[in-house]
Every structure is written in C-alpha cells, then in structure tokens.
Amino acid sequence: MTNGISKLLERVKSGNRAWLLLMLGTAILTCVVFVFSISVGQYHVPFGNVIRILLAEVFPLEQNWTNSEGIAVIAIRLPRTLAALLIGSALSVAGAAYQSMFKNPLVSPDILGVSSGASVGAALAILLGSSIVLVEISAFAGGIAAVSLALLIPRLIRNNSIVILVLAGVIVSGLSTSFMSVIRFWNMW
Numbered sequence: 001m002t003n004g005i006s007k008l009l010e011r012v013k014s015g016n017r018a019w020l021l022l023m024l025g026t027a028i029l030t031c032v033v034f035v036f037s038i039s040v041g042q043y044h045v046p047f048g049n050v051i052r053i054l055l056a057e058v059f060p061l062e063q064n065w066t067n068s069e070g071i072a073v074i075a076i077r078l079p080r081t082l083a084a085l086l087i088g089s090a091l092s093v094a095g096a097a098y099q100s101m102f103k104n105p106l107v108s109p110d111i112l113g114v115s116s117g118a119s120v121g122a123a124l125a126i127l128l129g130s131s132i133v134l135v136e137i138s139a140f141a142g143g144i145a146a147v148s149l150a151l152l153i154p155r156l157i158r159n160n161s162i163v164i165l166v167l168a169g170v171i172v173s174g175l176s177t178s179f180m181s182v183i184r185f186w187n188m189w
Helices: 002-014 017-039 047-056 067-102 114-127 132-156 162-188
Strands: none
Touching: 017 047, 017 067, 047 067, 114 132, 114 162, 132 162
C-alpha cells in the first residue's frame, strides 16, 4: 500500500500534467454527478436550487426555494447520496487492497471466504428472527470471522505464502458453504 502512495506522490512531484488533469476532471465529475443525483427524483428539485440549498447549510444565503425542496434535499436525498458515495469509495478501496495483496486484478471477496462467511452470519440471524440491523451486523461478523480463520490457517501451519492463503480461503469457503447447507436443512424442519 505504501508503494502505491509513493508512486502517487512521485507522479505529482514529477509534474505529470495529464495525470493531474485526469484526477481533477474525475473529482469535478464526481461532484457534478453527486449534485445531479440529489436533484433527480420523484419530486424534481432544479440543479441550481440543490447547489444553493447545500451552500445555505454552510453560508448564510437568502432562501429562494420552497421548504419542500429544502426538506427533500437535506433530510432525504443528501444522506442517501452521501452514503452511496462513501460505500462505493469503501468498496473500491477494499477491491484495490485485495488486488494489491494478491497481485491479481481479477480477485474477488470469495477468495478468502468473505462472501460465504457473511452469508452464514446473515442466515443465522434470519433463522433466529433478528431485526434487519442485527442481520447486517451478523453478516459483517461472519465475513470478519471467515477472513480471520483464513488468515489463521497459514499461521498454524507456519507457511505464509499467498498460495497457502488462497487455499485457506477455499477451505473456509467450503466450510461456510457446508454450514449454509446445515442451516437450510435446519430451517426446513
């Protein structure tokens, strides 16, 4: 990860204008799409009004929009759009970390059993009749438990190679899949 950051700083220091323009253009495009996504919906709020409403939260501006537009933007659309932006960013960073760790651009969360571990956690919570929040927390805990187990196996056999880590992920994924079969069987009774 530090190698990637050092390459990033190296590009900025070398004055690579094309790269800087690409990053600046991407940032501007993200901001425009962010504001556009807030303005579009069942209740249309003009693009300019969205910008004024957002700026009015920081600067004292004269209100020339309706209260309904302000509520739609601040209370409903802004949190939803901000959450989508942050979650998308977190997923892209997680994907980049996986690709960097395994030195493979085609890796997926299945490689360490995260997906199957999360499904076991969610299925157990659903089977126990938990609320949606507990189902999400259980899915997260199941994914963390699967990764922890996949990281523990190479340490137990004292071989920390990437191949052993991938094989440990396959083992954890198979184990989680078998737990899912037991949960399905249990649910049928």
